[in-house]
Amino acid sequence: MHSVRDIWVYLSASPLLNLTLTLAAFQLGAFVYERAGRNPLLNPVLLAVAMIVAVLMATDTPYTTYFDGAQFVHFLLGPATVALAIPLYRQLDRVRRSGPALIASIAAGSLTACGSAMGIAWGLGASRDVVISIAPKSVTAPVAMGISEQLGGLPSLTAVLVILTGILGAMIGPGILNLLRISDWSARGVAIGTASHGIGTARAFQVNEVAGAFSGLAMGLNALATALLLPLLWKLF
Amino acid sequence: MLSWLTVILACQLAGELIVKAAGLPVPGPVAGMVLLFCGLVIRRGIPGGLQRVGDALLANLSLLFVPAGVGVMLHARLIGKDWLPISVALIASTALTIAVTALLMAWLNRLGTHREAPEEGGDR
Numbered sequence: 515m516h517s518v519r520d521i522w523v524y525l526s527a528s529p530l531l532n533l534t535l536t537l538a539a540f541q542l543g544a545f546v547y548e549r550a551g552r553n554p555l556l557n558p559v560l561l562a563v564a565m566i567v568a569v570l571m572a573t574d575t576p577y578t579t580y581f582d583g584a585q586f587v588h589f590l591l592g593p594a595t596v597a598l599a600i601p602l603y604r605q606l607d608r609v610r611r612s613g614p615a616l617i618a619s620i621a622a623g624s625l626t627a628c629g630s631a632m633g634i635a636w637g638l639g640a641s642r643d644v645v646i647s648i649a650p651k652s653v654t655a656p657v658a659m660g661i662s663e664q665l666g667g668l669p670s671l672t673a674v675l676v677i678l679t680g681i682l683g684a685m686i687g688p689g690i691l692n693l694l695r696i697s698d699w700s701a702r703g704v705a706i707g708t709a710s711h712g713i714g715t716a717r718a719f720q721v722n723e724v725a726g727a728f729s730g731l732a733m734g735l736n737a738l739a740t741a742l743l744l745p746l747l748w749k750l751f
Numbered sequence: 752m753l754s755w756l757t758v759i760l761a762c763q764l765a766g767e768l769i770v771k772a773a774g775l776p777v778p779g780p781v782a783g784m785v786l787l788f789c790g791l792v793i794r795r796g797i798p799g800g801l802q803r804v805g806d807a808l809l810a811n812l813s814l815l816f817v818p819a820g821v822g823v824m825l826h827a828r829l830i831g832k833d834w835l836p837i838s839v840a841l842i843a844s845t846a847l848t849i850a851v852t853a854l855l856m857a858w859l860n861r862l863g864t865h866r867e868a869p870e871e872g873g874d875r
Contacts, residue, residue, distance in 0.1 A: 540814045559813050563820040570824065577825050584818035591815045593808055595780035596762045599787035600797055600805040615859035623852030631844040638836035643829060648840055652848055655816045660778025670822025671829065675841065677820060682845045690849050698857045705853035709845050712812060732852075738785070741777040 532575075532583025539565040554684045554717065559677050591656040595737075598654070602734040605727060609735075616704065620732055623708035624739040627652035628747055647671040649748070650740055651679040654711040657737040665748055676711070683710020684717035699724040707732030755800040759808075762787045 525531045543561030550556045570580055581588070609616060628649045636645045646667035650658035655676045662672035687706045696702055699722050706714040707729030715733055719726030766783030769775065775782065791797060797805075823830070830837065 536817055537814070540817055559816050559820055562814075562817045563823060566817070566821045567824050570821070577822060580821060581818060584821065587815055588818040590808065591819075592763050592780040592783075593756075593759045594812055594815055595778075596759050596766070596783040596787050597805040597808045599784045599791060600802065601809070602784075602788055603791040603797060606792070612860065612863070615856060615863055618859060619852050619856035622855050623848050626851045627844060627848040630847050631840045634840040634843055635833075635836045638839060640833040640836035640840070641829065644833045644837060648837065651841065652845070655819070657778060657781055659819060660780060664778065668822075668826060668829075670819050671826045673816055673819035674823045674826075674830075675837070677816060679841055679845055682841060683849065686842075686846060687849050690846055691853055694850060694853060696853045696857050698860055701853045701857035701860060704856045705849045708852045709848040734784075738777075738781060741781045 529583035529586070532580045533586055534583075535566060535569060535580075536562070536584045536587055539569075552720075554681050554713070557677065557681050557713065560681070563674070563677075591659070595654075595656040595660075598734050598737070601730055605731045608727065609731065612700065616731070616735065619701075619704055620708050620735045621739050621743065623705070623732075624652070624736050624743055625747065627709060627736075628740060628744050643668055643671070646748075648675050649744055651675045652683075652709050652711065653737050653740045654733055657741060661741055661744055665745065677713070680710045680713025683714040687714060687717070688721070700728045703728030704732040708736045711736070752800055752804060755798065755804045758801065759783075759787065759804060762790075 539562040540558060542565065543556075543558035546561055547553070547556045547558045566580070569575075570577070631648045631651055632645050635648050640648075646665050647662050647669075649665070649667070650661040650672060653661065653676065655673050658672050658676045659669040663669045683706060687710065691702050691705065696705070703718050703722070703725035706718045706725070711733045715726060715729040718729035763780050763783035765786055766781070767779030769786075770777060770779045770782050
């Protein structure tokens with residue numbers, strides 16, 4: 515028994531264990547998601563987070579120890595954000611064609627998302643940390659976390675709220691758009707991408723090619739718009 | 752491959768430096784994204800190597816959120832205390848954002864096609 519404990523002490527002090535745990539949990543989550551016919555409720559990130567938290571709590575491992583291993587994955591968020599320039603550039607022609615309409619709608623959507631989230635949370639008595647962290651909830655996670663950190667929020671709380679927002683948008687978005695009788699695929703795509711970033715975009719692509727392309731574009735532009743507008747809005751708040 | 756990964760990291764580094772030096776209110780990686788985008792516009796195309804590195808980074812984008820998501824365990828108490836404002840804000844704000852963005856975009860598109868209808872492809 516003694517030697518098993520020695521091995522555990524050795525492993526738990528090495529970043530390798532938690533790095534492997536992160537990759538394995540995500541792949542298990544992705545497998546379940548695929549098997550369930552891509553049910554938005556079984557989002558792979560949500561499943562992976564739940565599994566990892568359960569393991570960490572069962573083994574009494576603090577988050578800082580976990581992060582020593584997981585930081586190698588976390589670090590890639592920065593380069594991945596830079597790489598978002600590539601799909602954005604691919605849509606350059608489309609942006610030029612419907613440029614003004616696109617910019618106006620996304621700016622309005624960005625302000626609505628931040629303003630209403632902060633206003634409602636604040637009005638219902640949420641703490642200051644929650645009000646700041648929920649503000650960039652509609653922005654793709656790497657950018658949202660950067661904005662949250664900059665405004666003095668909690669980036670890890672923002673990450674969770676962003677993922678929940680994406681799942682929500684993918685679930686309720688099509689219903690709302692049908693209710694409003696929006697049949698214009700570009701408008702549907704822009705709305706889903708602005709409100710619910712990559713998770714909504716993945717859903718939009720399943721429904722319609724044009725909606726998917728506009729949704730991806732809106733996700734990128736909304737990240738930029740919110741990064742610029744939210745700090746200004748926050749000063750007024 | 753390696754050289755294009757270096758380009759991406761260099762864009763991020765330059766972005767971080769510009770943001771710090773100029774005191775800009777945007778995250779460094781976003782400034783890096785703008786730099787890379789400008790580079791592509793100037794170069795008028797996406798090099799094959801860059802495309803491959805970008806695809807590799809973006810193909811598993813959602814995996815990269817997991818370590819931060821696990822940080823929720825640090826805030827379990829905060830979320831438990833504020834679960835009502837958080838749930839209402841998420842649901843209402845997401846629905847409102849979808850409605851506002853879609854209505855405005857559909858309206859502006861209709862406006863644009865009416866105005867452009869007489870002469871196709873007229874410049875704006």
